[in-house]
Amino acid sequence: MKKTLLLIASTTILFSCSNTEKKSETTTTFSDPIIEHIDSSVSPKEDFFKFANNAWFKQHAIPASEANNGLWKTIQDTLNDNIRRICESAAADTKAGKGSNKQKIGDFYFSGMDTVSIDKAGYTPLKEEFSKIDAIKNTTDLLAEVAYLETMGVETMYDFSISKDDKNSEQYVVTLHQVGLGLPEKDYYFNTDARTSSIRAEYVKHIQAMFQLIGDDEKTAAKKADNIMKLETTIAKSSRKMEDLRDPYKNYNKMSVAQVNKLTPSIKWEETLKMLGLNAPVDSIVVGQPEFYTALETNLKKTSVDDWKTYLKWSVLTRYASQLSKDIYKEDFNFYSTVMSGVKVQKPRWKKIVTATDRSLGDLVGQIYVEEYCPKGTKEKLAEIGNSIRNVYAEHIKALDWMSDVTKEKALRKLNTINMKVGYPDKWKDLSSIEISRDSYCRNVMNIRKWQYNYMLNKYGKPVDHTEWDMEPQTYNAYYDPTNNEIVVPACNIIVPGFEGRMPDDAILYGIIGGSTFGHEITHGFDDQGSLYDEKGNLRDWWTKEDRSKFVAKTKRIVRQFNNYVVLDSLHLKGANTQGENIADLGGVIMGLEAFKKTKQGQSNEKIDGYKPEQRYFLAYAYAWMVQSTDAALAKQVMSNVHAPPAFRVLGPLSNMEEFYKAFDVKPGDKMYREDSVRVKIW
Numbered sequence: 001m002k003k004t005l006l007l008i009a010s011t012t013i014l015f016s017c018s019n020t021e022k023k024s025e026t027t028t029t030f031s032d033p034i035i036e037h038i039d040s041s042v043s044p045k046e047d048f049f050k051f052a053n054n055a056w057f058k059q060h061a062i063p064a065s066e067a068n069n070g071l072w073k074t075i076q077d078t079l080n081d082n083i084r085r086i087c088e089s090a091a092a093d094t095k096a097g098k099g100s101n102k103q104k105i106g107d108f109y110f111s112g113m114d115t116v117s118i119d120k121a122g123y124t125p126l127k128e129e130f131s132k133i134d135a136i137k138n139t140t141d142l143l144a145e146v147a148y149l150e151t152m153g154v155e156t157m158y159d160f161s162i163s164k165d166d167k168n169s170e171q172y173v174v175t176l177h178q179v180g181l182g183l184p185e186k187d188y189y190f191n192t193d194a195r196t197s198s199i200r201a202e203y204v205k206h207i208q209a210m211f212q213l214i215g216d217d218e219k220t221a222a223k224k225a226d227n228i229m230k231l232e233t234t235i236a237k238s239s240r241k242m243e244d245l246r247d248p249y250k251n252y253n254k255m256s257v258a259q260v261n262k263l264t265p266s267i268k269w270e271e272t273l274k275m276l277g278l279n280a281p282v283d284s285i286v287v288g289q290p291e292f293y294t295a296l297e298t299n300l301k302k303t304s305v306d307d308w309k310t311y312l313k314w315s316v317l318t319r320y321a322s323q324l325s326k327d328i329y330k331e332d333f334n335f336y337s338t339v340m341s342g343v344k345v346q347k348p349r350w351k352k353i354v355t356a357t358d359r360s361l362g363d364l365v366g367q368i369y370v371e372e373y374c375p376k377g378t379k380e381k382l383a384e385i386g387n388s389i390r391n392v393y394a395e396h397i398k399a400l401d402w403m404s405d406v407t408k409e410k411a412l413r414k415l416n417t418i419n420m421k422v423g424y425p426d427k428w429k430d431l432s433s434i435e436i437s438r439d440s441y442c443r444n445v446m447n448i449r450k451w452q453y454n455y456m457l458n459k460y461g462k463p464v465d466h467t468e469w470d471m472e473p474q475t476y477n478a479y480y481d482p483t484n485n486e487i488v489v490p491a492c493n494i495i496v497p498g499f500e501g502r503m504p505d506d507a508i509l510y511g512i513i514g515g516s517t518f519g520h521e522i523t524h525g526f527d528d529q530g531s532l533y534d535e536k537g538n539l540r541d542w543w544t545k546e547d548r549s550k551f552v553a554k555t556k557r558i559v560r561q562f563n564n565y566v567v568l569d570s571l572h573l574k575g576a577n578t579q580g581e582n583i584a585d586l587g588g589v590i591m592g593l594e595a596f597k598k599t600k601q602g603q604s605n606e607k608i609d610g611y612k613p614e615q616r617y618f619l620a621y622a623y624a625w626m627v628q629s630t631d632a633a634l635a636k637q638v639m640s641n642v643h644a645p646p647a648f649r650v651l652g653p654l655s656n657m658e659e660f661y662k663a664f665d666v667k668p669g670d671k672m673y674r675e676d677s678v679r680v681k682i683w
């Protein structure tokens with residue numbers, strides 16, 4: 001259960017920590033991005049996000065090859081340049097030992113760039129799977145193929161995985177969740193507004209086009225597309241909405257295998273688990289959404305084997321479309337990037353393959369990234385900021401006026417137990433058994449997905465590995481994992497744009513890395529979901545009833561605030577979906593400010609470029625979210641993402657903060673002002 005954040009970004013190399021920071025303090029005049037991005041035609045009291053960032057937006061239109069622009073893209077460009085160098089130098093080294101990290105990175109990248117071979121192959125890499133699907137004669141064959149596809153990363157009827165047991169975090173457990181939709185969320189199948197209706201129509205056209213590309217005539221392909229849409233709509237009907245997936249208790253239903261068999265009499269789970277490669281004895285399964293599985297049984301009976309076969313083929317084709325020839329990839333891009341996200345043209349090939357290499361072989365790329373691009377002292381600097389936030393957090397918890405001492409004590413214990421993983425892992429994943437060659441890009445991706453599946457499978461029955469990382473050092477993101485009570489902040493989060501080769505002032509460090517990264521992630525441990533897990537990562541109620549109800553009343557206020565924001569024409573934000581992130585943002589910016597106030601700059605009154613320390617802090621916080629998106633991407637985000645669009649991640653939290661009012665002289669009647677009765681502060 002990952003809670004991604006996604007913050008900031010930069011241009012080239014970041015500031016350098018400890019060892020090297022002093023040498024760059026020469027007479028060079030640096031520009032100050034915080035000030036340069038201000039649009040003084042907008043009042044900070046009306047729209048602080050625009051005030052802080054709009055000058056940059058005015059100068060930088062969203063490129064045709066992107067769904068958004070701003071700090072994330074800028075920083076990703078830097079990372080892409082680094083990773084490209086890693087990939088190209090590995091690909092140029094044809095003497096790298098077989099099986100070595102370099103050989104894998106180099107050959108994977110080479111195979112992805114080899115468009116001549118990829119185009120020549122067309123969809124050949126999938127033909128073997130297609131013939132197996134063609135040969136299916138009955139439900140038994142069908143279910144065997146469904147299980148096999150799962151092992152190559154194609155999920156169709158069910159989402160099987162090995163995860164940490166929410167109620168016993170020292171143990172792995174088999175889980176089954178809802179799955180099977182080609183559109184991002186249930187609402188896409190039923191909402192009747194023009195935007196969503198048009199996406200549905202385009203989706204059917206897209207499926208048809210894909211079948212024509214693998215040899216069907218127009219009529220046959222159209223029929224298949226209709227049938228798939230019908231089947232997916234039935235699946236969507238039995239799926240929970242995003243907001244109904246938030247309650248970990250309601251999505252935790254531990255059952256014996258016999259009980260799961262009762263949900264789906266057509267699927268014998270003892271046999272199925274063996275087909276899935278799990279040979280160890282399994283006594284229970286955590287079923288996320290039991291009604292989904294009851295509906296699957298009905299679907300299995302109602303839908304003809306032929307229609308299921310079409311659906312399976314579609315699932316394989318769409319899953320591997322970006323590894324196939326350019327006609328197929330172009331069609332996939334047209335729907336998933338252009339229609340869904342408003343991206344007009346494809347990125348250069350190298351960018352696509354750099355991303356693919358990074359995602360597929362992240363731990364191998366990461367080892368080189370750390371060696372070659374991570375400034376010395378990164379880990380120490382991140383840990384220092386993280387610890388200062390944790391200290392402030394403890395003071396805040398102790399001083400809360402709404403929480404009883406007994407709950408406070410447990411909250412403090414949880415806070416102090418949070419394992420902060422920063423920079424990069426001590427131990428890298430062993431990817432040595434993955435077979436990578438220059439022959440087939442698609443085959444390479446299949447091999448990697450099978451490896452990933454087996455990596456997951458092998459965890460079953462073993463003790464939980466608390467040292468594992470789910471992100472790489474070169475991933476511009478961070479997460480809190482409630483079942484481990486840990487936060488993970490990868491090394492590249494140290495990057496602050498516009499501060500290459502020098503140390504940013506503390507207002508910037510604490511606004512960006514302190515507030516929107518560490519403060520945000522720590523607060524996830526105390527948001528609507530995280531707060532339900534104890535210090536050991538177990539789903540267990542540690543609150544008094546009274547404290548819990550006070551907490552819930554506060555979170556409801558945040559939900560209401562965000563429900564009121566209109567993102568695009570009539571599209572409102574979904575307060576319930578985004579509450580965890582919004583709680584985390586609010587906690588983050590409050591803690592970041594408190595930690596900043598303890599620094600020398602925070603305690604001074606010294607202006608930099610005309611702005612006082614606290615003003616710079618809030619400007620830096622807004623800088624962390626300097627991102628603008630296409631309308632299509634915004635709509636998609638609102639419908640299917642737990643994060644509110646960046647503008648609201650600034651407007652929302654700051655409009656609840658007295659300190660912000662003070663810093664920018666916000667008064668009743670200003671847009672950034674909220675009456676005391678609707679304001680909220682939780683942590």
Ligand SMILES: [Zn+2]
Nearest residue numbers: 003004005584
């Ligand atoms: Zn988050």
